[in-house]
Amino acid sequence: MKSARKSVRRARRSSEPTARSEVIALPADCTLRNIGALRDQLCAVPADVTNITLDLRQLERFDTATLQLVAAFARDQMRRGTNLLTCGNRAVWDEAAELLGLTATLAGRV
Amino acid sequence: MAIDLTQFHDAFFDESFEALDAMESSLLKLDTGSPDAESINTIFRVAHSIKGGAATFGFGEITSFTHSLETLLDELRGKRITISQRICDLLLKSVDVMRAMLGATKGKQPIDAQAVADLQFDIELIIVHRDAGAAAAPSSATAPDDSGAATGAPADHEEPGRLVEWLIELRPGPEFFERGTDPVRIFRELAVLGNLLVTAHLDALPSCQDMHPGRCYLSWSLSLVSDAPEAAIREIFEWVNADCDLTVKASGGALAPRKAAAPVPTVLQPVSAAPPSVIAEAAPPASAAQAANAMDSGSIRVGVEKIDELINTVGELVITHAMLSQISRAVTGPSSEALRTAIQQLERNMRQLQESVMRVRMLPISAVFSRFPRMVRDLGQRLEKQVELKITGETTELDKTVLEKIGDPLVHLVRNCIDHGIEPAAARAAAGKNVVGTIHMNASHRGGSICIEVSDDGGGLDCERILAKARTAGVVGANDNLTREEIQELIFLPGFSTAEITTDVSGRGVGMDVVRRNVSDLGGKIEVHSERGRGSLFLITLPLTLAIVDGLSVAVGDQTYILPMMSTIESLRLGPTQVTTIADGREVFGFRDDYLPIIRLYRFFDVTPRARALHDGLVVVVEGAGRRVGLFVDDLLGQQQVVIKSLETNYGHVAGIAAATILGDGSVALILDVPDLIRGASRREAA
């Protein structure tokens, strides 16, 4: 299990939190067999990020395990108050999320 | 589609093609006057399986088409639509369309959407018109059993057309994903059946950091409002692996827990839990086409390479045994007898092993014969000939490779029979024959070979026309006299066809020589026997196996050659008075009412022989290229099985030589190609 603070850039610690964004691009294959790599990628996001964007444009293959992982991630971020967005919105992603009942979680609502 | 299932595609395609064959078979046998319920069921299951698999892999067009097809078949099996010849033809066309779609998808080519749409439209039209007919209230029961998935639920839940809300609880174990089930695919299938509402339970889901991403922490409650029968819903869960708790119940209905092995006694069939869990534990879901394979639990799929390796090893064993046998003959001393006995026992064991291994690769010829009923029916219609096909011996087994390659020659033979053999109905009637012509295909094992016969009761070969054409082409001299057999053999020459009108089917004249070449490439031979006015018979003889051949070793000078036993008739010693020299130096001898030419092998192969006088050596009568000849050799050395080794891989073709083999002493001996030898010798004599 990797430490969460792997990022090279360090946030400036000041009394006013500055808005920080991070983009995580999902690779083409995020299925069960590559899920470990994706988890490491997600866990590597520093805790003080305020906006996280999941870039789905390169994504080609994913399965329920992928959505479960992203759901866990989304829930973690929601509890921290981070905004989670997805870009490269793919209909297949949304449809799968709907089928698994995870739409609300992924949108940060549950 | 974004899900990675490509590794399972091949199995899906293979099984779907097989299932379509079964569907076609059933359709051809269907008597539309009194349709057999089991056949319709079979056909329904085929469509359903293919639809399931196609949906799983995201092949949208196939899913959509098979869905319409399945709907029609469901109506048929529920007897809400009556089968007719037209519907039967439509269903046959669907087989073709599905084959094309599967083939296109497999080959990553575009699907012919127009053809699909047209056929789909016709199918939908029939479904729609059912309502206009005497559509009774949906009260009739559907088919009693559905590949083991029927379960105990009150009978009224089987009625299609009634909306029922199904409550489904899926609680997977942690290893659910790793065991190969992907819930999203299952839910997608369910969503096709009706209105699906999914609630996910995340209470067990840890934080991203703490979770093992390959484990399943989610569970689901689903509500499906659908008019599908319960069997359809249960069937979707058929290949879900067993690492979960699953309940499917109709809201307000009885509970029907699935994981229990004990069947729930019901109005309908008791549930058989065995098939689904066997499939689940065996492997990740490979395809949906199980319905057609309900009987198949006793077999496994094996890659051809594994079997080939097995056969190679057995071949090497044959050689090693030959070596041991040879060495043991030279051994003397107290144990030598015991040694020789043991080696003989080894030979018996080896033959058994060999036969068993060979049988692994053997499949019944029905796999090839089965495409002919359809072909004969279609071709007969196209050429306006009335033809009926009789098939016997379809359980005869052949080696897989031979099976794959014998199809084309057989197709050509049958086409020829329909096109040129069977006369038009009027001509047949005038000749006092049954207006419907018959083509008979038969396969049998005869003395270590496989015999395939294709015969027709048509007009037979016109020897005069063939001879005339051969004379015009200069193949036969104007004054040459040929026997009827020799004339009939002429049809195997390249470019030969006496059809007056070249139809687009056969008659382009490229046929029979290619057929012969295909057959001889398989180590076999083909002969024709025909009688004018009565019909023709084509007889194909194939060796039982490709890799090992029974051979007769002969000595010519210091060389050893192997004669395939299949081509050998008899061997004899000729007395000085039995040989006659005719005209241009050719030698012939009398053999069973015939005069056969002699080929002096030492001359053909340019070897210094031990014996030059014919009565000092032996003559082996062999058969090939439609003829018999006597091969003059020094000696017969014995009979043995030899493993065929290719000469062409590293060298090339040698006239009269089929291949090589390795003898017990490690040396190489050449295996003779009798037809090639006979043809070559007559060419040389002619020069």
Add this chain to the structure above:
Amino acid sequence: MTRPSTDPTAATQGAVSQVLTFVIGDVTYGIDIPCVQEIRGWTAVTRLPQAPVDILGVLNLRGAIVPVLDLRLKFGSTNVQYTPVTVIVVVSVMSAAGAREFGMVVDGVSDVIDISPQDVKPAPDLGSGASAACIRGLIQVAGRMVVLLDVNLLLGRESTAAGPESDIQAA
């Protein structure tokens, strides 16, 4: 001595390459090491009918049927002996149909030498002798000349008996 066969054309790509040298008469020849499968002592071969005079026949190489070419005959020697020290060099070449193996009979093998492609001089016009067609070039090594052969051209078209056409010609 056996070596796995790799793509023989790698030798021509500029790096130092290794060459197996052998002697026929008093000429030293060389072929690229990657083609060499094995070196065997002399074993009897089975004659092939209608083969050219330099193709002695075929032998059994661990279960495969491999033709044997007598290079000495091919290059014009007339009086060849087959003694216990005669060797057969088994080589593998790539053809359109895949890898093919054949054996070459030579008087004896010498060393393996390293050569650089830039040291290879083109062969002078040696006329149309059998050897000329398969010569890749010449190189001077330690005072002697080594004739480099292109193995792919050794077992040329005329060495493999063609099919029915040759029948008709012979008839």
